[in-house]
Amino acid sequence: MAMILDAFVPMLGRMVADAVKERLDMLLGVPGEMERLEVTLEDLVNVLGDAEMKRITDTAVDAWVRELKDVMYDADDVLDQRRMEACGGDAPKRSFPGVGCCVPLFTCFRDPVLAHDMAAQIKELNRRLESVRRRSSMFRFVSASSSSVPLRQQPASTSNGKTSSVIVHADLVGEKIEQDANALVEALTTDDQRENVIVVGITGAGGIGKTTLSKRVFADQRVRDEFDLRVWVCVSQDVNEADLLWSVMVGAGGGHHHHHDATPDRSSLEPALQRGVSGKKVLLVLDDVWSEVAWNEVLQNAFRAGARGGTRVLVTTRKVTVARQMKAVHIHWVKKLKPEDGWRLLKNQVVLGRNPTDIENFKDIGMEIVTRCDCLPLAIKTVGGLLCTKERTSRDWEEVSRSAACLLGSIVRLHKLRALHIKGASWNSLEELGHLSQLSLLYLSNLEKARTSSVAKKPNLQGKHHLRYLSLECTTRIGSGSQIKDNIQQDKHQIEDVFEELCPPTCLENLSLLGFFGHQLPKWMSSGKMALKYLRSIKLEDCTNCEQLPALGHLLSLDFLLIKHAPSITRIGNEFFRSSNVTQMNQQMLFPRLEKLGFDRLDGWEEWIWGKELEQAMPNIFSLKITKCKLKYFSPGLVHQTRALKELIISEACNLTSVANFLLLSDLHLYANPTRNAC
Structure with a gap:
């Protein structure tokens, strides 16, 4: 069957391509339908190889x-029938596998009646093919074309969450995505002689539709015509340079030089990639990029040395700083859907293959679901998938709507739960966390109730490879008037041990610690081993007994840091920038991406030491906020270094008498401070 389909689909695609070239869409009266059929067929043939392998052991794939x-x-029957009618009833030779048709397709449409019938049948074919392709996303097939390449060591038979270039037309809703796509196509195809390779970025929150937009651009006919080669690779987080080079090399047509199970290193892969793109005008899509290293340090040299002028890189990323570090000349921000477009997207998830007329009866509930999904496409599609399993009754839809209000957690089975808030750290509740491998959002509160550190081992946080946001909370020990209560020494040691066992995975992006009342914050925060290399945001609040901040300067992705209500800290020095066990570190690698820094209500803080060894630290900081402290002065080293600082906010700094020499400030805010000089 694989041979039949592999031969037939390209053949039919070529016939349709010829039809498009001859502008038969105008004769048929179905503008765009012929091209749509061609694109759909091309996408389907690209996944046939993987589908044929998976169907052996997967009955659902076999049915597909x-x-x-x-x-x-x-x-094929439709085409044969029309050719027979065009030939006066003589049946032409069977056209597959791989045999050209005996009658030019153009001659089949001179009769307007035949053309009208053919148009209706092509529309029906597109509807059925769209249904087939839409359900293909459930199986996460790996494309065999250069358009979409799997990363090595990521077996095709596993659901690993990687994206592909295959576009689902039901996901394209509203005029905005077409407007955005047109703007990006123009940015990619406009002549620009500055460099032979230019980067264009798409950024926005997770689930907002960056990948869908990039797929739309990737499939655009103008893009197909402009570039000699189009390559799509999902980068994601945990990928090494050899995997990435191999993936792009295969997409560029160079994979046959290396076996899939071999382990070539960069020294052989990089030249192979350069040869693969040599002299070609390439569009490279890097989807879901978390670090500029993927381009700047791994792929860029081969493309700049080999690719022809006009080559473009389209990158999708949640972090605009990544696009900027890749020197993107144009960055497009994806916005949330309009409510009406959200409703259209929800309808598209449930009406295909079923009667679409009665769906409008549920619009009120549907709009409520869209609102609860915050108009985010990924959330809407998730809920839509659940609605497909329900009856079309108000009761079922209202039940799903209520579920959507609970962070979408209760609409999937427990082992696929994405978000969870556990209040009260009992042995049972924390042990059950160990089985929830798909969590991306986790709140653990009342951790003072965990009486032994062994309890804190149960969640196995390091094994949760999808965890992005973690909040570890104790009940605050700060009473009225900022007085510390319940100051029991035994409890302090216990909570330190508990937090030490709650070490998060490498993929974590946001960390919040509230109410920690130990003396020393967890050692894993100060690890110099790149353990938290993707961590972007840290909030430490109500750390009542901490006398020293952890060393955080090694966190290469950190761009936001807030220390709030830490009354026991009196001094901040080198220990804040790097751990004592790190003897050497590039100064520019200390807080290299930190942009916003806040010290709020450090009531006892008097001194901030910034020596010469820190003269290049925090090169990108632009906002600094200091409130309610006893800081006496700003170190000259700090004033000299923070050349990027544009915003300085100082409030209730009772001992600070001068704010001087911040020459590049554009915003200076002073509130409730004693009389001082500011210049």
């Missing part, structure tokens, strides 16, 4: 392939 085969045969 059989349905695709049925549609293909029906399509």
Whole structure:
């Protein structure tokens, strides 16, 4: 069957391509339908190889392939029938596998009646093919074309969350995505002689539709015509340079030089990639990029040395700083859907293959679901998938709507739970966390109730490779008037041990610690081993007994840091920038991306030491906020270094008498401070 489909789909695609070239879409009266059929067929043939392998052990995939085969045969029958009618009833030779048709397709449409019938059948074929392709996303097939390449060591048979270039037309809703796509196509195809390779970025929050937009651009006919080669790679977080080079090299047509199970190193892969793109005008899509290293340090040299002028890199990333570090000349921000477009997207998830007319009866509930999903496409599609399993009754839809209000957690089975808040750290509640491998958002509060550190081992946080946000909380020990209460020494040691066992995974992006009442914050925060290399945001609040901040300067992705209500800290020095066990570190690698820094209500803080060894630290900081402290002066080293500082906010700094020499400030805010000089 694989041979039949592999031969037939390209053949049918070529026939449709010829039809498009001859502008038969105008004769048929179905503008765009022929091109849509061509693109759909191309996408389907690209995943056939993986589908044929998976169907051996997966009955659902087998059923999918059989349905695709049925549609293909029906399509062939349609073409044969029309050619017979055009030839006066003489049946032409069977056109597959791989045999050209005996009658030019153009001659089949001179009769307006035949053209009208053909148009209706092509629309129906597109509907059925769209249904088949839409369900293909459930199986996460790996594309065999250069358009979409799997990373090595990521077996095709596993659901690893990687994206592909295959576009689902049901996901394209509203005029905004077309406007955005047109703007990006223009940015990618406009002549620019500054460099032979130029980067364009798409950024926005997770689930907002960056990948869908990039797929739309990738499939655009103008893009297809402009570039000699189009390569799509999902980068994600945990990928090494050899995997990335291999993936792009295969996309560029160079994979046959290396076996898939071999382990070539960069020294052989980089030249192979350069040869693969040599003299070609390439569009490279890097989807879901978390660090500029993927381009700046791994792929860039091969492309700049080999690719022809006009080559473009389209990167999607949640972090605008990544696009900027890649020197993107144009950055497009993806915004949330409009409510009406959100409703259209929700409808598209549930109406395909079913009667669409009655869906409008549920619009009020549907709009409520869209609102609860915050108009985020990924959340809407998730809920839409659940609605497909429900009956079309108000009761079922209202039940799903209520579920959507609970962080979407209760709409999936427990082992796929994405968000969870556990209040009260009992042995049972923390042990059960160990089985929840898909969590991306986790709140643990009342951790003072965990009486032994062994309890804190139960959640196995380091094994949660999807965890992005973690909040560890104790009940605050700060009473009225900022007085510290319940100051029991035994409890302090206990909470230190508990927090030490709650070490998060490498993939963590946001960390919040509230109410920690130990003397020393967890050692894993100060690790110099790149343990938290993706951590972007840290908030430490109500750390009542901490006398020293942890060393955080090694966190290469950190761009936001807030220390709030830490009354026991009196001094901040080198220990804040690097751990004592780190003897050497590039000064520019100390807080290299930190942009916003806040010290709020450090009531006992008197001194901030900034020596010469820190003269290049925090090179990108632009906002500094200091409130309610006893700081006496700003170190000259600090004043000299923070050349990027644009915003300085100082409030209730009772001992600070002068704010001087911050020459590049654009915003200076002073509140409730004693009389001082500011210049």
